[in-house]
Amino acid sequence: MTVQTLARALPSIDAPLRRQADALVRAFELPPAGPGAKLVALAVLALQHGMPEQATEALNQASGFHPDNTHLLMEIGFIHQNRRQFDKALAAFSKVVALRPGDVAVYASLGSMLIAMGRLDLSIQASRIGLSLDPAPAGLYINLASALRADKQSEAAWDAYRALLSRHPEHAAGLVDALHLRQHLNDWDGYAAHLQLALAKSFRLGFRVPPFSILAASDDPVDQLEAARVWVKRMGGSVASPLARYGARPEADQTRRLRIGYLSSDFHNHATALLIIEMLELRDRDRFEAIGYCTGNIDDGTLIRHRIISTFDFCYDIGALGDEEAARKIHGDGIDILIDLKGFTSGARTEILAYRPAPLQVNFLGYPGTMGAPFIDYIVADCFVIPPEREGDFDEAVVRLPDCYQPNDRKRPVWPEPYGRAQCGLPEQGFVFCSFNAPYKITPDMFDLWMRLLHRVPGAVLWLLEGHPTGTLNLHKEAEARGIARERIVIAPKLVTEQHLSRMRLGDLFLDSFPVTAHTTASDALWVGVPVLTCPGASFVSRVAGSLLHAMGVPDMIVPDLQAYEERAVALAHDPATLGAIRARIEANRLTAPLFDSARYTRHFEDALLSMAARMDAGLPVASFDVPPRPAAAPTA
Incomplete structure (x- = not known):
């Protein structure tokens, strides 16, 4: 449909669309009776009926009548951005910058769009120019911090968040995004107060913040549900007559x-x-x-x-x-x-x-x-x-x-050459607690517990996966503050997957994190025979490792609370016979337990898809159901 065809529908625009078009004409500072106003109305009609090409064409024609109207250029840029036509969006925004070099709002829009383009250097530059014009707008700080994080400049991003929160101490996105960055940096000074403020002042008050960040901040499923609902509410509202x-x-x-x-x-x-x-x-x-x-x-x-x-x-x-x-x-x-x-x-x-x-x-x-x-x-x-x-x-x-929601790959290769302790920076003697979860999953409370384990198991070390260099420094600092020498915190550099799997075998006991537990990492540990100890909570994300252990046939490695977790870890560290028996059970179950029975899992997953489709074809509403179990497959090498 062309703009000319669309124009014939203009008289039939319903009242709400007409009001929206009139409001845009006023906002764009256009003559209400001129051709530009009519073209803006056509653009509104096109957007509401899912025709962004025609909307862009109408606005471009309007811009021809009003070449210096930056409102029109911004709207054109936004439509191109939403269609991921980033070069065209950049061209429109650049024209606005040339016409209004002192308009801070332009730099905020430009900075956000440049992040989506992956032009982080330009986004950082745009945000800093905007802040030099006006150091107050929160959006400029958010853009700056986001671009710096994506560009691996985490300390500079943290500085940007601190500058934002010094001006806007209860800014929802700033609080939550800064908290998540602190988790990645294992920066725990004032962490508890920051955590509580971030939860209280964001989604609970209806502000939109990334739901993924809330998974690592709260084990309360109600929090997680509300954060998700707030996040998607705007998405659903932007889509007219889906499907x-x-x-x-x-x-x-x-x-x-x-x-x-x-x-x-x-x-x-x-x-x-x-x-x-x-x-x-x-x-x-x-x-x-x-x-x-x-x-x-x-x-x-x-x-x-x-x-x-x-x-x-x-x-x-x-x-x-x-x-x-x-x-x-x-x-x-x-x-x-x-x-x-x-x-x-x-x-x-x-x-x-x-x-x-x-x-x-x-x-x-x-x-x-x-x-x-x-x-x-x-x-x-x-x-x-x-x-x-x-x-x-x-x-x-x-x-x-029936068994576990997580599929697995029995073809995953493991590096054939075994690793030695010295090769991995581990002491030749002593118990090796390991936790190869991403460092952002390590909370101050869990680290406290792990340090108590090292006090109670002389000669033991804690083997962690490499994260951000600042995070490593902070973990060593936190260990020393708890009376543990930094040499007892061993950092494993990142390796390709098959080498990492082989290296993992040197761990004696995998210590799970909380509230975000090990997922793929727990499967990896069990695949190479390393026992995993977990304490599930209330949320899905806190219960994954427990699900894997059930499906592996070692549910006794699931404990009800963190006190039991600590006592079980100490007991296993002092009882090599029991730990060895658990390890032998994992190894024996590896090719027979449901967790790694890929064929059985696939049939169950397909049964789920068939049941979903059957309900749909029968005109039945969506409803929860359990998939009946199938027989176990014969073990294979």
Whole structure:
């Protein structure tokens, strides 16, 4: 539809749209009876009916009548930005800067868009120019800190957050983002007060903050649900008549191959890909077609990248498409069930799902919590991570697999050459507690407990994964403050996965974190025979390691509280026979326990998909259900 065709619909614009158009005309400072005003009204009509190309054309024509009207240029830039046409957006914003070099708001918009483009250097520059003009706007500090974090300048980002909070001490996004950065830096001075303020002054008051950050801040599922609902509320509100605008779907054929779409930016050497790959390879190709939708098409040249791309029937790079255009693509492909593998983690494109491109949409694997979204129908879980009494904490219907919600890859390679203690910086004698979770999961309370373990187990060391250099310095400082020599905190540099798996075998006992527990890392430890000790909480994210231990046949490594956790760790450190027996049990169960029975898991997951589709085809509403267990597969080498 052209702008001229659209113009014929102008007299039929309903009253709310007309009011919106009139308000924009006033805001853009346009003559109300001029051609520019009519074109703005057409742009409003086009946007409300899902036609961004026509909206942009109308605004460009209006800009031709008013070439110095920066409001029009900004609106054009925003539409291009939403469509991920970043070069065109940058051109529009640059014109505004040339016309209004002293307008701070322009630098805020420009800084945000440059982050999305990955032009971090320019975003930092734009934010600093804006702050030199006016040091007050919170958005400039947020942009500056975000760009600095993405550019690996964490200390400078922390300085930006502190400057923001000195001016706006209760700024919701500033409090939560700064807290999450502190977790990555293991910066705990005043941490408890910061944590409580961040929770009290953000989503609980209706302010939009990243839900992923709340997973690491609160074990309360109610907090996590509310943070997710607040986050997606604006998404749903921006989408008019989802799915219906794309036309009706054909009537379901009960014998069809189900078309399953997988939406992610992690089809490369990433934890999600490492877990899901064998499930995709083992799928029943007569009943399921798998289509990958890459929103961040990273070709890292690894084997896992090759495996996961080649296992899809089709795989499309939609990273350059805007949200609605990506949704149109997915809908046009006739996807029956769209599986979101990202949730609210880095690189998520949740807005695509808000357009409802598939009749069923599922939260699976990538995000261990509710998405609080009306456009997400199901969450895949098990009876441990989401017990029946906690279903009310999830806006999705809960689908429970019989053993464990997490798939695994039995083809994961382990470096054949064994590592020695000296090679890894470990002492030749002494007990090795290890925790290879990401350092942001280490809380001050858990670190206190771990330091008590080192006091109670002479000669023991704590082996941690390398994080930010400042974080390592802070952990050594915190250990010494608790009376533990820094030499007893051994830092493991990052290695490729197969080498890391081989190295892990040197650990005597894996100490889980809380409230964010080990997920893929716990599977890795169990795969190479290292016992994992965990203490589950109330939330999904705090119960994953417990689910894995159940599925591995070692539920006795799950303890009810942190006091029991401490006593169990000390007891095992002083009882090599018991610990050795647990290790032997893990090794014996490795190829027979449900956790690593990839074929059994795949059949269960497919049964879940078939049940979802059957309910949809029968016209039944979305509802929680449990998948019946299948027989165990025969052990394989």
